[in-house]
Amino acid sequence: MTTIYDRDLDKTPANYEPLSPxxxxxxxxxxxxxxxxxxxxxxxxxxxxxxxxxxxxxxxxxxxxxxxxxxxxxxxxxxxxxxxxxxxxxxxxxxxxxxxxxxxxxxxxxxxxxxxxxxxxxxxxxxxxxxxxxxxxxxxxxxxxxxxxxxxxxxxxxxxxxxxxxxxxxxxxxxxxxxxxxxxxxxxxxxxxxxxxxxxxxxxxxxxxxxxxxxxxxxxxxxxxxxxxxxxxxxxxxxxxxxxxxxxxxxxxxxxVDPAAIFDSFVHLGVTHFCGAPTVLNMLINAPAEVKARLKPGVKCMTAGAAPPAAVLAAMDDMGFDVTHVYGLTEVYGPAVVCDWHDEWDALPLPEKAAMKARQGVRYHVEEDVTVLDPQTLQPVPADGETMGEIMFRGNVVMKGYLKNPKATQEAFAGGWFHSGDLAVLHPGGYMQIKDRSKDIIISGGENISTLEVEGVLYMHPDILEAAVVARPDAHWGETPCAFVTLKNGAALAADQSGSDAIIAFCRERLAKFKCPKTVVFGDIPKTSTGKIQKFELREKAKALP
Known part of the structure; x- marks a missing residue:
């Protein structure tokens, strides 16, 4: 219906300009x-x-x-x-x-x-x-x-x-x-x-x-x-x-990224802010004492990527950094969710404060909506901190779509939401916390690694019968690829360290170094009755590795 506000009130160069940075x-x-x-x-x-x-x-x-x-x-x-x-x-x-x-x-x-x-x-x-x-x-x-x-x-x-x-x-x-x-x-x-x-x-x-x-x-x-x-x-x-x-x-x-150069910049260049994946934070935490002595307290840091361990956030806080935890994806222009801090949380003991800061948080002001939904029904999960759903976005800070890939674009926007593929729980107060990645993506040093791509290279090896790749927690990189491998009968490779080294070398000839497995585990790969590899079980095994 046309109203009085729709007549003779047009866009002109005087009152409208397309937004652009x-x-x-x-x-x-x-x-x-x-x-x-x-x-x-x-x-x-x-x-x-x-x-x-x-x-x-x-x-x-x-x-x-x-x-x-x-x-x-x-x-x-x-x-x-x-x-x-x-x-x-x-x-x-x-x-x-x-x-x-x-x-x-x-x-x-x-x-x-x-x-x-x-x-x-x-x-x-x-x-x-x-x-x-x-x-x-x-x-x-x-x-x-x-x-x-x-x-x-x-x-x-x-x-x-x-x-x-x-x-x-x-x-x-x-x-x-x-x-x-x-x-x-x-x-x-x-x-x-x-x-x-x-x-x-x-x-x-x-x-x-x-x-x-x-x-x-x-x-x-x-x-x-x-x-x-x-x-x-x-x-x-x-x-x-x-x-x-x-x-x-x-x-x-x-x-x-060089810790010495970073700490020098705080003193000699007056740096006030920087961003980085948890691996960058870990490098600063583990820098030599004489390097860390150059720290100017109060420098502000924004971190994202794989969820930073609470211990890392606690160590950064103890060093005098002011850390803000954000979450996002390439499809939402980088960070679009923030652990928006409540002043009363400052009084919490350091371990509890770090645990709160490890949550991904709530939507940016410029994003219309971000929440955790049941991926089948698109209904919100209860804010109980236990029920898992998928993080979904909607608003102006979402991509146009995938270039030359209408099928993937339609799937990503099904039901009027952008489906992140990240599984999370919703805490009371609306703060999200990632629990798993439905797409099995590994985030190492802030970079995404496709497990299927790594598995494709492993299957090229003449001695490998079956292979599956999952994320293994890593104190430095956040996560690294861990390959579970079943060798063929009569394989020339041995199921020992020499075989592991040979497989890693094989991958490095065909993949960027950061995508290659850092760990190789030999043995049978668990499967469901229908033959599907049980990656959840493998992730648990990878976490338990010494």
């Missing part, structure tokens, strides 16, 4: 042009320079023929080029595909083909794997080298170096937002439970909202000094390239 950089460059924006080793530059460099990148890409809906891929560490790509690429209307630097050549080749990348920017450190991927890929993108001064290894494999490419662009290139806030801004690949990863497509509206959600949820101040321990390729750095820029904060780039 690109607007954050333009505003910050105009309001705080001389505020420090980027620190990378001895290199420092302000927001006026960051804006100019991003405009040059957008202009150079446009002159190269990049247009709305094209894909621009990047394989890089946490460097200025990676940060600039998060603004310069979507400013052309193109879609940024930040590729996990830990992937092997076959996986990267698949991504380049599936995403139809027209340009690939490659950090020199990752040139060997990129070159091998390009040799396998049918798609042949234009390659730009990122010759970072902090890298001494690796050869240039591209047609031009990044800084030279920027010189081809116009620093006054008109900054453009999307035609529609539903336009794609990013393409990120997640392994799921299949060998080939799925391409998660996110949009400008969701990126804008979750960038703001980070600021509100974490109570971020103006001008934070943010250390890039979290890879920018991981869910677009959880949207923090846009969040920190919105707040005119300092992006402190860090190529690799």
């Amino acid at each position: 690109l607007s954050f950089l333009r505003r910050t460059a105009e309001v705080f042009p001389h505020r420090l924006a980027v620190v990378h080793g001895d290199w420092r530059y302000d927001y006026a320079t960051l804006y100019m460099r991003c405009r040059r990148l957008a202009s150079a890409l446009a002159r190269r023929g990049i247009r709305r809906g094209d894909t621009v891929a990047i394989i890089a560490a946490n460097t200025p080029a990676q940060l600039e790509a998060h603004f310069g690429v979507p400013a052309t209307g193109a879609v940024l595909n930040a590729i996990n630097t830990r992937l092997d050549a076959a996986a990267i080749a698949f991504i380049l083909d599936h995403g139809e990348a027209k340009v690939l920017m490659v950090d020199r450190e990752f040139a060997p794997v990129a070159e091998a991927a390009l040799a396998q890929a049918k798609n042949k993108p234009y390659v730009i080298d990122i010759d970072d001064a902090a890298v001494t290894a690796g050869e240039r494999i591209g047609a031009i170096e990044y800084e030279d490419f920027l010189k081809l662009g116009d620093f006054e290139y008109p900054w453009q937002g999307p035609l529609d806030e539903w336009d794609a801004i990013s393409l990120g690949y997640t392994s799921g439970t299949t060998g080939n990863p799925k391409g998660v497509v996110t949009h400008h509206r969701g990126a804008y909202l979750n960038a703001m959600g980070n600021a509100v949820t974490w109570n971020l101040p103006k001008h934070p000094v943010y250390l890039w321990t979290l890879p920018m390729f991981h869910c677009d750095g959880w949207c923090f390239p846009w969040t920190i820029t919105m707040l005119a904060g300092v992006h402190v780039c860090l190529r690799r």
Whole structure:
């Protein structure tokens, strides 16, 4: 029905603009042009320079023929080029595909083909794997080298170096937002439970909202000094390239996680905030005493990935860190659930406080709804802390869908909810806590590992009859792959340490190192009466291993 509020009150350029995080950089460059924006080793530059460099990148890409809906891929560490790509690429209307630097050549080749990348920017450190991927890929993108001064290894494999490419662009290139806030801004690949990863497509509206959600949820101040321990390729750095820029904060780039460098940054660079998987927290906890002595109390940390053990959170708290626990997936732009802290919980004994902080929590302000539902009926489970259901999301901070995969998209959105595949309980007060992963994904160091992909490689071994892979708890990585293997009769391999070493070596020739089993257990694999492998039983066995 038409009402008086529907007549002569139209959208116009004066009262409507599609939401996009690109607007954050333009505003910050105009309001705080001389505020420090980027620190990378001895290199420092302000927001006026960051804006100019991003405009040059957008202009150079446009002159190269990049247009709305094209894909621009990047394989890089946490460097200025990676940060600039998060603004310069979507400013052309193109879609940024930040590729996990830990992937092997076959996986990267698949991504380049599936995403139809027209340009690939490659950090020199990752040139060997990129070159091998390009040799396998049918798609042949234009390659730009990122010759970072902090890298001494690796050869240039591209047609031009990044800084030279920027010189081809116009620093006054008109900054453009999307035609529609539903336009794609990013393409990120997640392994799921299949060998080939799925391409998660996110949009400008969701990126804008979750960038703001980070600021509100974490109570971020103006001008934070943010250390890039979290890879920018991981869910677009959880949207923090846009969040920190919105707040005119300092992006402190860090190529690799090094506890000494992290603690130094607290003292010498005044770092106030950083993000990381539980494995990063564990590295800080176990750093040498002389390194930890450099800690400035009160540094704020956001952690996600595999649920951090309560003991890790307690140790971080004891060291003086202020830890916020979040949960999310690539499909929801990174973190979308937070363990929103109650002041009265501060009075709890440390073990109880750590146990509360280990809960995944409640939805971000910018997400419409997140809850635990019965996956069959889509009805809420009772908030008793015992009944398991599946975590499901609904709202603006949910992906558009999976690229070129309508079946997977429809399944993921069945019943009007995004099905996370994570099983959890609901505590009184509405706080969720993950108990299992229905998709058998292993989260190691914050990265997803498909058990089916690892099992597929194990079955390629001539001496292996049956194989099953599950997560084994690990104090450093959170989880690592544990392979249960049944050998064929007459196998050349022995069911001992030498056989285990041989199987791990076999996997390392065919998989990225982080995906390979860290443990191999020989013997019969338990099955149901219908022949289905009982992974729950295997997980219990893996937990009980010495």
